[in-house]
Amino acid sequence: MKKSVLTGFAAVLLLVSCKNDKKILDSLADYNHSMEEKGYRFGDKLNLPQEVTENAESISISFGDKETSSLTIDPKFFEFGDNEVTFNIKTKGGETLTQDATINVFSKTPEQDISYKIVAEYPHNPENFVEGFLMEGNMVYESDGLEKASQLIKYPLGSTATVTTEKQPEDIFSEGIAMAGDKIYQLTYRNKIGFVYDKNTLKKISEFPLPNEFGEGWGLTYDGKNLIADSGSNDLYFLDPGNPSKVVKTLPVGGNKTIYSQINELEYHNGFIYANVWHQPYILKINPATGEVVGKFDFTKITEEYTKNNTEHVLNGIAFKGDNMLVTGKNWSKIYEVAFQ
Known part of the structure; x- marks a missing residue:
């Protein structure tokens, strides 16, 4: 009986964890889609949703062979146009989540x-x-x-x-x-x-x-x-x-x-x-x-x-x-x- 209760409790935790992970990724996807057309300018910060930041122990972005934990659009890392990146999120629950995204970068000053x-x-x-x-x-x-x-x-x-x-x-x-x-x-x-x-x-x-x-x-x-x-x-x-x-x-x-x-x-x-x-x-x-x-x-x-x-x-x-x-x-x-x- 005790074993059964523990198994059930573990299953509940796993279910909660999976739902939380899905919530994080869905929130991040919505944010990225909303920003894809609007785009960023160099120096802009990525203001990620609370569902992501409150549940993340760390966040990094990888782009080709580069990776950064800064959420600022830095010309040393990003370039004009479509930047195909991957968000890497380590959750407070110990999970590692990844999501591909496109970050569009435009110039700061109108031509x-x-x-x-x-x-x-x-x-x-x-x-x-x-x-x-x-x-x-x-x-x-x-x-x-x-x-x-x-x-x-x-x-x-x-x-x-x-x-x-x-x-x-x-x-x-x-x-x-x-x-x-x-x-x-x-x-x-x-x-x-x-x-x-x-x-x-x-x-x-x-x-x-x-x-x-x-x-x-x-x-x-x-x-x-x-x-x-x-x-x-x-x-x-x-x-x-x-x-x-x-x-x-x-x-x-x-x-x-x-x-x-x-x-x-x-x-x-x-x-x-x-x-x-x-x-x-x-x-x-x-x-x-x-x-x-x-x-x-x-x-x-x-x-x-x-x-x-x-x-x-x-x-x-x-x-x-x-x-x-x-x-x-x-x-x-x-x-x-x-x-x-």
């Missing part, structure tokens, strides 16, 4: 809306599906995509007549380009290779496999030290020009309310990275030290002229002519020169 005015327009070949775009002196270097139509071309601003053209094999889909010294580097979309050319002749010098860290090549630029690439997410990849297959570091990009995935064509100018967002009429101004989007240009009025008949004719070209920005897009008939205001 500035940068005003501009169009100061000049230049002709652009509307046959060109622009993927990469840069300028040196008065010469435009352009990488055009699509299979059976990909090419690297060079022409003077104000003319559509090319000075030099390097056609790609039919299976190549060309993407972003960057100039480093006397070389032009070019990515490809899904061919998983990149090319290096002589900038004067556009003759191919070599090719390289794209880094394993990204499966597709999109935009490319050069900051004077590293090539900077993207692959259609909100990550920027810093590459070694001497070995473009090597990722030096990865930098996630984030805005105040938006994580700008599908970052596309890139340009580095005066200490900032400028980036198109695929299928969006915006150009972002990004701090390359932090990944924070500090400014945004809205080119909706210009873009609508080209996308109204074909949604793929998107804004996708950024270059600089002195301090003025040149913008164009896929199959656009013009290049626009804009001055910041």
Whole structure:
């Protein structure tokens, strides 16, 4: 009889414990779901529900190979965008509970809306599906995509007549380009290779496999030290020009309310990275030290002229002519020169 009573008492304790554990996890899940869309900013604290904190002896968060017991959104631990984490809770009853969650992190400061005015327009070949775009002196270097139509071309601003053209094999889909010294580097979309050319002749010098860290090549630029690439997410990849297959570091990009995935064509100018967002009429101004989007240009009025008949004719070209920005897009008939205001 005594044994039976003890067994029953143990069963009751186990039942209470299981119900309490479920209550903790349900409460944590509700909290995480409510915060997923709202997100956090760096420096914010995770104000977990009382059901969790009152029953926990310790709480930690693991993220990849890192773990922290601080419930503060620290940039040493978290990054812009979706952080896939696991909550580890050791209860006062001696149980260890785990729950996966997504912690979305945004920048603390709203991005500035940068005003501009169009100061000049230049002709652009509307046959060109622009993927990469840069300028040196008065010469435009352009990488055009699509299979059976990909090419690297060079022409003077104000003319559509090319000075030099390097056609790609039919299976190549060309993407972003960057100039480093006397070389032009070019990515490809899904061919998983990149090319290096002589900038004067556009003759191919070599090719390289794209880094394993990204499966597709999109935009490319050069900051004077590293090539900077993207692959259609909100990550920027810093590459070694001497070995473009090597990722030096990865930098996630984030805005105040938006994580700008599908970052596309890139340009580095005066200490900032400028980036198109695929299928969006915006150009972002990004701090390359932090990944924070500090400014945004809205080119909706210009873009609508080209996308109204074909949604793929998107804004996708950024270059600089002195301090003025040149913008164009896929199959656009013009290049626009804009001055910041």
